[in-house]
Amino acid sequence: MKPVDPQSDRFFFFYHRHSSTGSNQPEPTHTMSGLYIHIPFCKSRCIYCDFFSTTMLERRAEYVDALCTELHERRTEAKTPHHTIGTIYIGGGTPTQLSPEQTSQIMQAIRHDYDVDPDAEITIEANPSDITPDTAHQLLDTGFNRVSLGIQTFDNHLLHLINRRHDAKTAIEAVHTLRQAGFSNISIDLIYALPRQTTPQWAADVQQAINLQPEHISAYALMYEEHTQLYQMLQKKQIEETDEETALSMYRHLCNQLRDAGYHHYEISNFSQPGRHSRHNSNYWNDTPYIGIGAGAHSYDGNSRRQNLPHLDTYIHAIRNHTTYYETEQLTTTDKFNETLMTRLRTSQGLNLNHLEQRFGTQLRQYVEQQAKPYIESRKLHIDLPGPTLRLTEDGIFTSNDIIATLLAP
Numbered sequence: 001m002k003p004v005d006p007q008s009d010r011f012f013f014f015y016h017r018h019s020s021t022g023s024n025q026p027e028p029t030h031t032m033s034g035l036y037i038h039i040p041f042c043k044s045r046c047i048y049c050d051f052f053s054t055t056m057l058e059r060r061a062e063y064v065d066a067l068c069t070e071l072h073e074r075r076t077e078a079k080t081p082h083h084t085i086g087t088i089y090i091g092g093g094t095p096t097q098l099s100p101e102q103t104s105q106i107m108q109a110i111r112h113d114y115d116v117d118p119d120a121e122i123t124i125e126a127n128p129s130d131i132t133p134d135t136a137h138q139l140l141d142t143g144f145n146r147v148s149l150g151i152q153t154f155d156n157h158l159l160h161l162i163n164r165r166h167d168a169k170t171a172i173e174a175v176h177t178l179r180q181a182g183f184s185n186i187s188i189d190l191i192y193a194l195p196r197q198t199t200p201q202w203a204a205d206v207q208q209a210i211n212l213q214p215e216h217i218s219a220y221a222l223m224y225e226e227h228t229q230l231y232q233m234l235q236k237k238q239i240e241e242t243d244e245e246t247a248l249s250m251y252r253h254l255c256n257q258l259r260d261a262g263y264h265h266y267e268i269s270n271f272s273q274p275g276r277h278s279r280h281n282s283n284y285w286n287d288t289p290y291i292g293i294g295a296g297a298h299s300y301d302g303n304s305r306r307q308n309l310p311h312l313d314t315y316i317h318a319i320r321n322h323t324t325y326y327e328t329e330q331l332t333t334t335d336k337f338n339e340t341l342m343t344r345l346r347t348s349q350g351l352n353l354n355h356l357e358q359r360f361g362t363q364l365r366q367y368v369e370q371q372a373k374p375y376i377e378s379r380k381l382h383i384d385l386p387g388p389t390l391r392l393t394e395d396g397i398f399t400s401n402d403i404i405a406t407l408l409a410p
């Protein structure tokens with residue numbers, strides 16, 4: 001429901017401020033891996049969506065069988081050298097379009113083949129329309145301890161415009177239903193800079209989200225992706241793209257309102273109550289290995305990235321016939337350096353220069369320090385001591401593309 005690849009965010013480099021608590025978070029230890037399961041089924045298509053998903057719900061049973069086969073075949077990847085699964089994330093698509101039996105089949109396959117940490121964060125993405133008291137209890141019984149709700153906005157006109165299935169009342173009820181069932185870790189997704197959305201409307205959305213007191217909020221600026229209905233509407237001038245200034249004003253509102261409500265802005269697009277950051281998504285930013293299962297899913301083992309082909313038939317056919325269904329890319333040191341730089345500057349933890357030196361050598365550290373100097377002098381970057389840790393300042397956010405481009409490996 002939301003970009004798995006954080007680099008697809010329009011505000012990739014727009015990091016507003018950091019909290020001092022974030023800098024104390026430990027560096028990744030690589031003792032636990034993440035497990036991502038992709039469920040590509042949706043009941044209907046949202047007009048802005050370019051994620052890999054399909055409305056062919058009749059294929060769910062055979063897809064789940066294929067997923068379980070892939071889980072079994074890749075079980076050793078989590079065992080050596082990373083012994084335990086610390087986070088499980090079932091995303092999509094709309095995972096709550098699976099039957100309780102299908103969801104349970106996947107969770108049983110995971111528990112059968114993987115060593116899951118007793119304290120694992122286990123998340124499922126859900127459409128608010130799918131959340132009933134029965135569903136909420138089933139999800140808890142199946143082992144989920146976190147639900148990520150794709151709410152996007154509480155404005156019914158905008159929900160209708162982007163073809164979401166739910167309305168505002170359903171979204172609010174879904175949060176209450178999950179709470180009553182016993183969920184104590186709820187995340188909600190919002191989208192801003194929607195067509196015809198005003199800054200006051202967006203501020204009302206953020207306030208409504210705060211009123212529900214979710215432990216976590218993700219907020220992404222709308223992207224006009226080619227091949228989407230939304231993009232066609234833009235081309236035909238049926239809608240207008242929100243101008244950059246308004247989008248920035250919305251982003252400022254978001255950051256200020258959530259900060260005032262006690263949320264920690266721990267990543268450009270992500271906010272949490274203290275200690276409730278998404279452990280799974282943090283894997284992506286902290287260089288922790290993860291295994292992605294299902295059509296279109298990505299994996300990372302510390303040295304290479306793998307992508308399963310985003311095609312339902314190809315995936316199911318290949319799993320059944322033991323043929324290849326993925327592509328692998330070996331990462332060079334330069335790739336890893338650049339990714340580290342981009343992802344760490346995206347987070348409130350920032351870029352620790354000692355850690356950078358340990359991984360990539362003195363020469364690259366000195367290069368970053370040299371390149372960063374003018375930005376430190378103009379107060380767009382800040383170095384925190386001890387650490388030393390490099391972070392974007394509030395001013396640096398708005399020219400962060402340029403700043404980061406200057407810091408990338410020569």
Ligand code: SF4
Nearest residue numbers: 001042045046049093
């Ligand atoms: S629910 Fe909408 S946004 Fe999410 S994957 Fe399905 S079509 Fe895309």
